[in-house]
Amino acid sequence: MSSGTTSGQAAPYAAHPVDTTGALEERSGWVTFAGVMVVVLGVMNTIYGIAAISNSTFYIADAKYILSDLNTYGWVVLVIGIIQLGVGAGIFARMQFARWTGVFIASANLVAQLLWISAFPLAGLAFIALDVLVIYGLVVHGRKPAAY
Template structure:
C-alpha cells in the first residue's frame, strides 16, 4: 500500500484531514533547502573568515601584485572577516527558524557574493566557488525560507 492510498483510507474512514503525498514532499523539500542554506551559510562563514585572516596576513597563496577595484588585499581581508562573522550569526538564526535569520542570510549571502566578485583578482577560483555557494543560499532562503519551524 502506498502512502497516497493510506492517506485516502484514513481520510475516508474517519473523515480526518491528512496531508497528501504531494504536500509532504513539498514541505520536506523546502525544509531541506532551508537546512542546506543554513549549513552552507556556516561553511561559507568559516571559509570567509579563513580567507580574511590569510588576506590580512598577506599570505603567499594570493596572486601577487594585483590591482583591486576598491582598496587593497588587507582591506578585503577585514571586510571578509566581518562578513564571515555576521554570516555565522545568520546561520544560527536560520537554524532557529527565525524570519530575521532568513533576511539576514539573504543580505549576507548577497554581500558575500559581491565581495567575492570584487576580490577575484586575489584568488579567482576561490572567489567563484564562494559566489556559487552564495547564490544557492539566496535561492534556498528566498524560495523556501518562509517557514517558521526550526530546522
C-alpha cells in the same frame, strides 16, 4: 454508482491533513542546506579574511584590485564571515529575521567576492555559486505544497 467512497474505503489523503494555520511549520531541505552553507561560507570567509589581513602568500601576487588593497578586502570578508556564522545559528534556530539577514549577507558576500576575485579566482567563483544557492534556499523557503 455514487462518486463518494464506499464504507470499506477511506477518503483519499485523509491520513495527511493539511495544516492551514501554519502552526506545524516543517523545515525545508533548502533552508537546512542554506543554513549549513552559510556556516561553511562563514568559516571559510573568516579563514580567508585572516589570511588576507596577514598578507599570506597563497593569494595571487601582484593582483590588481578595483577599490583598495588585499588588506582592506581581508577585513571586509572577515566581518562578513563573522556575521555569517551568527546568521547560520539564527537560521537553525528558525528565526525569520535570520533568514532575511542571510539573504542580505549572502548578497553582500557575492559582491565582495566579485570585487576581490582577482586575488583568489577559483575560490571566488565557488563562493559566488554557493551564495546564489544560499539566496535561493532562503527565499524559496516555504511549507510543502498541499496534496491535491
